[in-house]
Amino acid sequence: xxxxxNLALGLETAVTPTNLLFCFAGVFLGTFxxxxxxxxxxAAISMLFxxxxxxxxxxxxxxxxxxxxxxxxxxxxxxxxxNIPGATSSAVTCLDGHPMAKQGRAGVALFMTTIAxxxxxxxxxxxxxxxxxxxxxxxxxxxPAEYFSLMVLGLVAASTIANAAPSKGLAMVVLGxxxxxxxxxxxxxxxxxxxxxxxxxxxxxxSAMAMGLFGIGEILSSVGAKRIAKVDKSSxxxxxxxxxxxxxxxxxxxxxxxxxxxxxIGALPGTGPSIAVFMAYAVEKRTSKTPERFGNxxxxxxxxxxxxxxxxxxxxxxxxxxxxxxxxxxxxxMLGALMIHGIQPGPTLIVDQPSLFWGLVMSFWIGNLxxxxxxxxxxxxxxxLLLIPYHFLYPAIxxxxxxxxxxxxxxxxxxxxxxxxxxVGYAMRLADLPAAPLxxxxxxGPLVEAQFRRAMVLARGDFTxxxxxxxxxxxxxxxxxxxxxxxxxxxxxxxxxxNPTEEPSSDT
Amino acid sequence: xxxxxxxxxxxxxxxxxxxxxxxxxTGPVTIIVPYGTGGSTDxxxxxxxxxxxxxxxxPVVIVNRPxxxxxxxxxxxxxxxxxxxxxxINTAAISTAPAIQTDLQYDPEEDVTPISLLVTSPYILVGGxxxxxxxxxxxxxxxxxRPMFMGTAGPGSSSHFMSELVIEATDLPADIVHFSxxxxxxxxxxxxxxxxxxxxxxxxxxxxxxxxVKALSVLAPERFDLLPEIPSSGEAGVSGVDINGWVALxxxxxxxxxxxxxxxxxxxxxxxxxxxxxxxAENYALAGDLSPAEFREIYLRDIGIWQDLATSxxxxx
Numbered sequence: 001x002x003x004x005x006n007l008a009l010g011l012e013t014a015v016t017p018t019n020l021l022f023c024f025a026g027v028f029l030g031t032f033x034x035x036x037x038x039x040x041x042x043a044a045i046s047m048l049f050x051x052x053x054x055x056x057x058x059x060x061x062x063x064x065x066x067x068x069x070x071x072x073x074x075x076x077x078x079x080x081x082x083n084i085p086g087a088t089s090s091a092v093t094c095l096d097g098h099p100m101a102k103q104g105r106a107g108v109a110l111f112m113t114t115i116a117x118x119x120x121x122x123x124x125x126x127x128x129x130x131x132x133x134x135x136x137x138x139x140x141x142x143x144p145a146e147y148f149s150l151m152v153l154g155l156v157a158a159s160t161i162a163n164a165a166p167s168k169g170l171a172m173v174v175l176g177x178x179x180x181x182x183x184x185x186x187x188x189x190x191x192x193x194x195x196x197x198x199x200x201x202x203x204x205x206x207s208a209m210a211m212g213l214f215g216i217g218e219i220l221s222s223v224g225a226k227r228i229a230k231v232d233k234s235s236x237x238x239x240x241x242x243x244x245x246x247x248x249x250x251x252x253x254x255x256x257x258x259x260x261x262x263x264x265i266g267a268l269p270g271t272g273p274s275i276a277v278f279m280a281y282a283v284e285k286r287t288s289k290t291p292e293r294f295g296n297x298x299x300x301x302x303x304x305x306x307x308x309x310x311x312x313x314x315x316x317x318x319x320x321x322x323x324x325x326x327x328x329x330x331x332x333x334m335l336g337a338l339m340i341h342g343i344q345p346g347p348t349l350i351v352d353q354p355s356l357f358w359g360l361v362m363s364f365w366i367g368n369l370x371x372x373x374x375x376x377x378x379x380x381x382x383x384x385l386l387l388i389p390y391h392f393l394y395p396a397i398x399x400x401x402x403x404x405x406x407x408x409x410x411x412x413x414x415x416x417x418x419x420x421x422x423x424v425g426y427a428m429r430l431a432d433l434p435a436a437p438l439x440x441x442x443x444x445g446p447l448v449e450a451q452f453r454r455a456m457v458l459a460r461g462d463f464t465x466x467x468x469x470x471x472x473x474x475x476x477x478x479x480x481x482x483x484x485x486x487x488x489x490x491x492x493x494x495x496x497x498x499n500p501t502e503e504p505s506s507d508t
Numbered sequence: 509x510x511x512x513x514x515x516x517x518x519x520x521x522x523x524x525x526x527x528x529x530x531x532x533x534t535g536p537v538t539i540i541v542p543y544g545t546g547g548s549t550d551x552x553x554x555x556x557x558x559x560x561x562x563x564x565x566x567p568v569v570i571v572n573r574p575x576x577x578x579x580x581x582x583x584x585x586x587x588x589x590x591x592x593x594x595x596x597i598n599t600a601a602i603s604t605a606p607a608i609q610t611d612l613q614y615d616p617e618e619d620v621t622p623i624s625l626l627v628t629s630p631y632i633l634v635g636g637x638x639x640x641x642x643x644x645x646x647x648x649x650x651x652x653x654r655p656m657f658m659g660t661a662g663p664g665s666s667s668h669f670m671s672e673l674v675i676e677a678t679d680l681p682a683d684i685v686h687f688s689x690x691x692x693x694x695x696x697x698x699x700x701x702x703x704x705x706x707x708x709x710x711x712x713x714x715x716x717x718x719x720x721v722k723a724l725s726v727l728a729p730e731r732f733d734l735l736p737e738i739p740s741s742g743e744a745g746v747s748g749v750d751i752n753g754w755v756a757l758x759x760x761x762x763x764x765x766x767x768x769x770x771x772x773x774x775x776x777x778x779x780x781x782x783x784x785x786x787x788x789a790e791n792y793a794l795a796g797d798l799s800p801a802e803f804r805e806i807y808l809r810d811i812g813i814w815q816d817l818a819t820s821x822x823x824x825x
Contacts, residue, residue: 198579
C-alpha cells in the first residue's frame with residue numbers, strides 16, 4: 001500500500017497547475033520540434049535546456065522529460081510519413097512505417113504509433129515505479145563482459161532485420177562497424193583515421209549519419225520520381241485512420257514483447273533505447289510466421305519498436321535517478337538539470353526527495369496521456385503533410401536536416417557528414433543494400449570493441465574467464481545458436497527453392 | 509610573509525588595473541565552455557554568467573563547444589582577439605591535453621593567457637565493492653596480493669593521469685581500465701568489476717556520502733580542510749601525487765596584463781556571491797585566490813608534470 005501512497009504523493013505534485021502546464025508545454029514543444037526532420041531528442045533538449053535553469057527542479061525535469069518523449073513521438077511521425085528519422089531509434093520505425101504510408105495507411109500507422117507509444121511508455125513507467133531500486137542494483141552486476149555478450153547478440157540479430165539477404169545485412173553491419181572505428185581509440189586515446197582533423201577525433205556523429213543515410217538518401221532517390229504515396233483528403237478522415245480488427249490482433253503480442261525488451265534494455269546504463277529498438281524488431285521478425293511481410297508494411301514491425309522505444313525511454317531514467325549515472329547523452333542532460341539545482345541523484349533520492357521522484361513518475365504518465373490526447377486529433381493534420389508537393393517539401397527538409405545536424409554538437413563538420421552519408425545512402429539504394437544494419441553496426445561496433453577490450457583487461461587476457469561468467473557465457477552461447485540457426489535456415493530455404501517474396505497480405 | 513606581500517601587490521595591481529580599464533567590457537562577453545550543456549563545467553559557468561551580468565551590466569553568453577577532450581572549444585578561444593570579450597572556462601584537461609594530443613592547433617604557452625583559478629579541490633582516491641582496506645597504506649598492501657584495476661574516465665582524462673601518477677609514486681601493482689566517462693567508471697566500481705577511481709571532491713563525494721564507494725585517501729600532503737575525516741596520502745608516506753583539480757578561466761594569448769588583472773578581480777567578486785559560495789560548499793571545493801601570474805605558474809608547472817609522466821609511463825603512444 002506504500003506504493004499507492006507514493007503514487008498519490010506523486011499525483012499531488014504532478015497535477016499542480018504549474019507542473020501540468022510545464023508538462024504540456026514540454027510535450028507540445030517536443031512533438032512539434034520532433035516532427036521537423038532531423039531534429040532528435042538530444043538536439044531539442046540541448047537547445048531548450050538553458051530555459052529550465054530558471055524553473056524549480058521538479059518543473060524543470062517534468063518539462064525536459066516532456067520534450068524528451070514528445071520529440072521521440074514526433075520523430076516517429078516524420079519517419080513514417082517521410083522516411084526521414086530524427087533519431088537513431090526511429091530509423092527502425094521507417095522500415096515498416098513508411099511502407100504503410102506508401103500503401104495509403106499513414107493514418108493507421110500514426111494511430112498505432114500513438115497507441116504503441118502510450119502502451120510502451122505506461123509499461124516502462126510501471127517497471128520504473130515498482131522495481132527501480134531493484135533494477136538499479138541488478139544493472140550493477142553487468143560488467144564489460146556482460147555488455148560485450150549482449151552487444152554480440154544484438155549484432156547477430158541485426159543482420160536479419162533488413163529485408164534483404166542475410167549476407168547483405170551482415171556485410172552492412174560490418175561496414176557500419178568499420179565506419180565507427182574513425183575517431184579516438186577508446187583504450188589508448190590515439191586518433192584512428194582522423195587525418196589530423198579535430199572534428200574526426202570525435203568520430204562521425206550518429207544523428208548526422210542517420211540523417212544522411214536515410215533522409216538525404218530518400219530525397220535524392222525521390223527527385224524526379226512520381227509520388228507513390230496514395231494520399232488524398234479522404235485518408236485523413238477518422239474512419240480511415242482506425243486500425244482494423246486484424247491490425248489489433250496482430251499488434252498486442254508484439255507490443256508486449258517490445259515493451260519488455262525495451263524496459264529491460266533501457267534500464268541498463270550502458271545501452272540506451274536505440275539498441276532496444278533494433279532488438280525488438282529483430283525478435284518480431286524472428287518469431288513471425290511470415291517474416292517476408294517485414295519491410296513491406298507489417299504492423300508488427302511498427303508496433304514492436306515503437307513500444308520498445310517508449311518503454312526504454314522511461315526505464316532509462318532508472319540508472320539516472322537511482323544511481324546518478326546517465327545511460328545516454330540525453331539522460332546526462334537530465335542529470336545536469338538536477339545537479340544545477342543541487343539535487344544529487346542516487347539511491348537515497350527516492351527517500352530524500354519522494355515528492356520529486358514520484359512527482360516525476362506520475363508526470364511521465366500524465367505526459368504520455370497528454371501525448372495521446374494531443375496527437376490523436378493531430379494525425380489528420382500530419383497526414384496532410386504528404387499533400388505538400390515534393391518541390392516545396394524537400395528543399396525545406398534539406399535545410400532542417402542541416403540545422404538539425406549542426407545543432408547536436410554545434411560542429412559545422414557534421415553538416416558535411418550529413419551530405420557525405422547522403423550520397424552513400426543513395427548509392428546503397430541503387431545497389432539495393434539495406435541501411436538499417438549499417439546504422440546498427442555503427443552504434444554497436446564501438447561498444448562491442450570497447451567492452452571487449454575492457455573485459456579482456458579485467459580477465460587479464462584470458463578469454464575463457466569471460467565465458468565462465470554466468471550471464472556473459474549464457475548470452476554468448478545464445479548468440480552462437482542464433483547465428484547457426486540463421487545459417488542453417490538460409491541453406492534449407494535455398495534447397496527448398498526461392499520463396500515467393502510477397503505473400504498476399506491480409507492487411508491491405 | 510611572502511604570500512601576504514604577493515597578495516598585497518596583486519590587490520594593488522588589481523585596483524589600478526580596474527581603474528585603467530574602466531571601459532571593459534564594451535559589449536557582450538562570450539564565455540566558451542568546451543563541454544556539453546549540463547555537465548559539471550557548464551554548471552559552474554552558467555551561474556557565474558548570471559553574477560557577471562550583474563557586475564558588468566553587459567550580456568554574458570555561454571557557448572558550449574564540446575569535443576576532442578575540450579580541445580575544440582579551447583582552440584576556438586585561442587583564435588579570438590585578446591580583448592577580454594572571448595573567454596574560456598576549462599578544467600585541468602587544458603593542462604593534460606598537450607601531453608597526449610600531438611596535433612594541437614595552438615601553442616599552450618603562447619596562445620593562452622591564464623587569467624584566474626576559479627575553483628580548486630584535491631583529487632580523492634576512492635575504492636569500490638571489492639576493496640577491503642580503508643586507507644592508502646592498507647590499499648597498497650592489499651594490492652601486493654591482489655593486483656588492482658584502476659578505472660578511468662577514458663585515456664588522457666585527469667582520472668587516467670592521476671592513476672598513473674599514483675602507480676608511479678607507490679609502485680602499485682595495478683592495471684588501468686579505461687571506461688567511457690566517469691559514470692561508467694563508477695558503476696563498474698560499485699559492481700566490483702574494477703577497483704578504484706580518482707576524481708575531484710565534487711565528483712566523488714555524492715557516492716562516498718551514499719556509502720557506495722569509500723574514500724581511501726585525499727591525494728595531498730595534508731588532510732583537506734573541508735573533509736578532515738579522509739586520511740591524506742602524506743600520512744601514508746606517499747609523496748609526488750599532490751596535484752589539485754581545478755576549473756579555471758583563460759583568455760587568448762597576448763592579453764594585456766592589466767585587463768587580465770581586472771577580469772581576475774571581477775571573477776573574484778562573482779565567486780564571492782552567495783550563489784557561487786553555495787555551489788562551492790555543495791561541491792566541497794574552494795575558490796581560487798591567485799593572480800594571473802601566479803596561476804600561470806601552476807598552469808605551466810602542471811603541463812610539465814603531465815608531459816613528463818606521459819613520457820615515463822608511455823601514455824598516448
